[in-house]
Amino acid sequence: MDHIKNKTPRFGAKLLKLFLSDTEVDSISGDYEEMYEDLYASRGKFYARVWFWFQILKSLFVAVSVWLYWNASLFRNSIKILWRNIKRNKAYTLINISGLALGMACCILIIIWVQDEFSWDRFHENADTLFHVMQKQYDGHLTPVTPNPLSGYLKEESPEVVNSVRWAYFYELNLKHEGISLAERPIVADPSFFEMFSFPFVKGNPESAFDELRSMVITEG
Numbered sequence: 001m002d003h004i005k006n007k008t009p010r011f012g013a014k015l016l017k018l019f020l021s022d023t024e025v026d027s028i029s030g031d032y033e034e035m036y037e038d039l040y041a042s043r044g045k046f047y048a049r050v051w052f053w054f055q056i057l058k059s060l061f062v063a064v065s066v067w068l069y070w071n072a073s074l075f076r077n078s079i080k081i082l083w084r085n086i087k088r089n090k091a092y093t094l095i096n097i098s099g100l101a102l103g104m105a106c107c108i109l110i111i112i113w114v115q116d117e118f119s120w121d122r123f124h125e126n127a128d129t130l131f132h133v134m135q136k137q138y139d140g141h142l143t144p145v146t147p148n149p150l151s152g153y154l155k156e157e158s159p160e161v162v163n164s165v166r167w168a169y170f171y172e173l174n175l176k177h178e179g180i181s182l183a184e185r186p187i188v189a190d191p192s193f194f195e196m197f198s199f200p201f202v203k204g205n206p207e208s209a210f211d212e213l214r215s216m217v218i219t220e221g
Contacts, residue, residue: 032056125198129162151190165190165197186216 032055039048086093124130133150134142151164167189175182194206201209202220209217 123198124196126196130196163192163196165192165195167193 032052035055036048036052039051121127121130132144133146133154134144135146136142148166151166154161155164167187170186170188172183172185175184189210191210194209199206204217209215
């Protein structure tokens, strides 16, 4: 019964197994157990446990230091061999590195493009329920140009359509303010535009922006 109480903590042995071979663990564990039992009997449980964990940490430090040293040496030797191969086969190395760099650049550009496509206009509150209606032409390609009555028809005839808006680019206009002239091509849209799209307003109220027939909203940038 006393031998069971004096047994070394199991967690320490598990830590040793992570970094040492089975032979080393068996040898070290046996020595530690004998010393632990002697200290437990002569100096008490607390002193025996402190000594035991100190030995475990010391063994782990040595094992990790040796592992890092040998791996650093292997890495250094690998770098030397790689550099010698590069100097010996310059043309072949240039082709490989150029191909790798080109492939990585293409992958990065594709990832950036895909991320941009999936994040486009995602700041709108109703982004998941907004859809752009396209028209399929006789030759098979899609165009954003649709008949004017389609917006109201879809809203009246399709219960799935909660709201709709028509918008189109207008002719270029010359705007003047305090001596500054700007040539802009505005967008004309239905009053429901800001009911569907949640563009942030610096000034004004999006709910009353199109109350009047010739109302205009000017972007900040």
